[in-house]
Amino acid sequence: MYSALMSMNASERLIEATRELLWERGYVGTSPKAVQQAAGAGQGSMYHHFAGKQELALAAIRRSADELGAAAEAVLGVGGSAYARIEAYLLREREVLRGCPVGRLTMDPEVIAHPELRAPVEEVLGRVRGRLAEVVQEGLDSGELRSGLDPDAIAASVLATVQGGYVLARATGSRAPFDSAVRGLLTLLAPPTRTP
Structure with missing residues (x-):
């Protein structure tokens, strides 16, 4: 999954990483840090594209x-x-x-x-x-x-x-x-x- 994610832009990587984490861990277990690590994106990139965890989770859902x-x-x-x-x-x-x-x-x-x-x-x-x-x-x-x-x-x-x-x-x-x-x-x- 990681190599496929890296071919996407940052916003897409964040959404796809969040989808996977929601599937595996649920909403509470899907921390912004875990999303950033899975997506290979920094905190600044995440908050540039999404207002916060809820907005990102909504896009993923x-x-x-x-x-x-x-x-x-x-x-x-x-x-x-x-x-x-x-x-x-x-x-x-x-x-x-x-x-x-x-x-x-x-x-x-x-x-x-x-x-x-x-x-x-x-x-x-x-x-x-x-x-x-x-x-x-x-x-x-x-x-x-x-x-x-x-x-x-x-x-x-x-x-x-x-x-x-x-x-x-x-x-x-x-x-x-x-x-x-x-x-x-x-x-x-x-x-x-x-x-x-």
């Missing part, structure tokens, strides 16, 4: 939220059946044992207590959930998915499976619980003529 939203849209917004797109979302490559860089922020009391820091987290999770509900509705409208499904409830279940799967995987030090949860949900959602 927004970047992580934008990436999460874009990754979801990359699989949910393409052609294909509703089931195939949900399957692609659930099976896309993830760093399961590290957890979700956005989802982990929901466990950070400092982030959740501060409305401005919480806003990008809440917004992107809501956007992904809404996009999933749209895909489920498309599957219902086309007759592909079993009638009677509630798109909002299914979208919440898909998102909860991913986020809960991260927690189970981290708790056991194995991605097996994540994979098992995903397979179980896909089996429940599978159209009658399809087995995942």
Whole structure:
């Protein structure tokens, strides 16, 4: 990561270093000194680009939220059946044992207590959930998915499976619980003529 960071300008290095540290340590554990060391930037550079830790953290959280939203849209917004797109979302490559860089922020009391820091987290999770509900509705409208499904409830279940799967995987030090949860949900959602 360090060599990739060094090819960026100081502002970008600070944001990327903060993203990594927030993912690993949370807001309290992400000190300005740790950010500066990870970014290879001095204190003057940090405060030239950002008013302080909170402004820098907000930029990093927004970047992580934008990436999460874009990754979801990359699989949910393409052609294909509703089931195939949900399957692609659930099976896309993830760093399961590290957890979700956005989802982990929901466990950070400092982030959740501060409305401005919480806003990008809440917004992107809501956007992904809404996009999933749209895909489920498309599957219902086309007759592909079993009638009677509630798109909002299914979208919440898909998102909860991913986020809960991260927690189970981290708790056991194995991605097996994540994979098992995903397979179980896909089996429940599978159209009658399809087995995942």
